[in-house]
């Protein structure tokens with residue numbers, strides 16, 4: 035079929051040497067070739083945000099990007115948030131605030147918040163709320179996600195961010 | 200060991216605590232296992248070729264190009280040969296059989312999105328490429344029927360597109376209308392929308408030819424029923440098929456029914472002797488998974504001079520779409536069976552025209568028949584109040600069934616059971632709801648803002664839900680020698696938090712830590728029977744079966760512990776994961792007790808080996824939680840856009856196992872209810888082409904559309920039908936959303952009776968305002 039190219043993706047600080055067709059999306063490459071299935075697909079059209087990851091700290095929709103475009107970038111997925119068994123504060127806020135039910139949209143929301151706060155730790159609450167309206171969740175009715183995000187914002191304001199491992 | 204300080208309070212009183220969920224940790228870590236995340240060695244990937252036409256005779260399916268592609272296999276109905284059709288699970292009304300959907304279209308297509316062929320390939324991208332080369336030639340003969348009120352057409356020669364008219368009722372309706380002081384009539388409609396879980400559907404099947412055994416991953420909702428039906432369809436023993444429920448990204452009634460794709464994937468695995476994986480894309484989901492909600496209601500009430508309802512007469516046209524799927528006529532049937540909600544109605548006559556159209560087949564979606572019915576009934580109550588110049592809340596109070604009348608026999612059936620309202624204080628809840636939301640202040644604020652030129656209004660919808668559908672559930676609880684507790688149930692989990700709720704009930708009963716519990720669900724190889732997750736049944740049915748099994752284990756553990764502690768059983772309490780002698784403070788852990796009951800343990804004596812118990816709960820009647828939705832909206836009269844500013848829900852759940860999770864269910868349900876009230880609709884053009892197949896055309900609420908919501912959970916009316924008094928909470932957030940929003944918009948625009956149809960989109964509102972102001976009816 036389509037010829038495959040050898041590329042290297044740097045995901046959560048580790049290099050993945052994979053061979054993939056130029057038309058393969060970054061989301062599919064992460065899931066199928068890197069074995070990182072925490073990144074989910076809800077629409078493959080760039081609308082729902084379930085596939086959100088960060089590339090060089092910017093939240094991006096991995097269903098809209100080709101894997102080959104991500105070579106050389108610092109790719110972060112939900113699997114990279116925890117340090118070993120220790121969840122990140124953001125992950126813990128989601129649990130404490132009942133900000134998930136089925137959990138399908140959760141990786142996308144987590145990475146959207148993570149990337150946003152890394153890029154703009156001084157973002158206003160209203161701006162953060164507005165950014166969160168770009169991802170869809172069908173279970174929670176959003177209010178608890180907004181609460182968890184607010185806590186993450188407070189946390190970001192009061193702590194100096196650690197560089198990602 | 201001795202522990203001198205016994206806790207005064209029971210540490211394991213988990214029921215009623217808003218603990219964090221057991222489900223969450225893997226899900227926030229990206230370690231969930233959804234069906235698309237699973238693979239089997241040497242698997243093939245399937246892609247469905249779907250009809251691009253709404254209706255017509257298939258003249259040709261050109262597969263030549265796909266057939267020539269290496270490694271590609273294509274099946275059409277003809278190549279597949281005879282396959283039994285998927286039978287009905289619910290509300291089997293005789294005469295529905297001809298309308299069942301074949302797994303691949305036979306001779307005709309009947310809606311856009313109908314499976315006409317399946318492609319198998321080594322790679323999902325290749326499967327998609329191959330599917331795109333397949334052309335389906337269709338000869339349009341009859342124009343598609345797209346309105347359930349249009350005259351029925353022909354489904355097959357001699358068979359009409361109206362399979363059945365369901366009738367229900369009691370009392371002398373004619374006499375009541377003859378004697379009425381007022382007759383109020385409304386013509387109302389709800390739009391076509393559906394559950395739309397964020398995770399698309401998927402299936403992965405593997406056939407082990409040596410063992411003659413089929414495994415299917417991706418099941419949910421009704422794994423045991425689906426296993427049994429697949430066994431029948433394939434001529435296999437149910438012992439040769441297992442269904443496995445992985446993580447599930449939301450169901451809302453639509454996921455987990457047996458769909459044509461599930462059958463095709465299994466057949467692929469069995470015939471091609473390789474595992475087959477299929478994951479749909481969003482566009483397919485919108486055209487192929489069950490739709491719901493589209494109904495038209497002509498409802499009339501006979502009322503006396505004081506506002507007492509004397510009779511209701513109702514004609515429903517239910518738009519079923521192109522085939523009848525597993526639910527049979529359930530939604531139409533329960534729409535009229537549960538329509539009356541909390542009100543006393545001395546005489547009732549209803550007929551539901553269950554009609555097929557050239558659209559995606561419909562079935563249940565969270566609060567099926569009750570979202571629609573509550574909209575209709577509460578619109579009617581508001582219209583009666585308007586006609587009699589009466590306060591709409593006072594009108595409701597006059598017609599509420601009283602606490603002293605409970606249990607109240609409706610004289611109707613729904614979900615194949617008699618409707619008997621088990622307990623409730625509707626009047627009391629309405630008072631609490633008014634206090635809770637600050638009804639008078641809200642009214643004053645809205646009036647002041649209207650006086651200042653804004654279009655702000657308040658609406659109320661009162662509703663009765665149903666939950667705890669039987670017939671049965673089986674649970675097995677086992678305490679391991681390390682003190683961990685395994686609870687196996689045939690119920691299912693679609694993300695609603697059932698593991699946590701069931702763990703809380705088990706741990707509370709056993710005197711253990713709820714985090715020591717592991718709840719196994721949706722695995723047919725782990726338990727013989729199961730009725731799954733639907734109709735807000737899991738907390739009630741699995742919860743009570745769990746309590747029973749845990750009670751037996753509690754007593755057996757205490758008996759063993761008494762010997763280990765040299766105490767009287769009555770002096771031993773189980774709490775915090777251990778048994779304590781209250782006389783001495785000595786204790787042993789649950790794990791030590793389990794070890795002492797090991798089959799070869801010398802301490803066991805002639806006690807039953809192990810620490811494992813099974814229990815059944817059987818239930819012939821549903822229970823009926825209830826509540827009120829109160830909305831405050833502002834309408835932008837320029838754009839026609841409605842903003843929900845504030846929302847309050849009061850809900851009596853009988854007994855709240857985990858209030859935070861119940862609030863979560865209600866909030867999430869409300870988002871879906873607001874979607875159905877204001878945004879979401881599957882639209883079709885006049886040729887039957889669907890216009891809402893992406894998230895850009897089918898608008899679901901985002902966080903920007905969700906107001907702050909105040910939720911009041913009440914426990915005033917525990918169910919007498921189970922010892923804990925449990926009722927379900929899965930659907931309460933949806934039920935009266937359409938009703939409350941419609942009333943609030945009427946109020947905002949000071950035009951009683953304005954809203955006659957959902958969703959109230961800006962386009963609808965503009966058109967309807969013009970019509971209303973010109974003096975026209977709906």
Ligand code: FES
Nearest residue numbers: 076078080083097
């Ligand atoms: S899957 Fe990428 S935005 Fe929906």
Ligand code: FES
Nearest residue numbers: 135139171172173
């Ligand atoms: S938690 Fe299910 S989609 Fe968000």
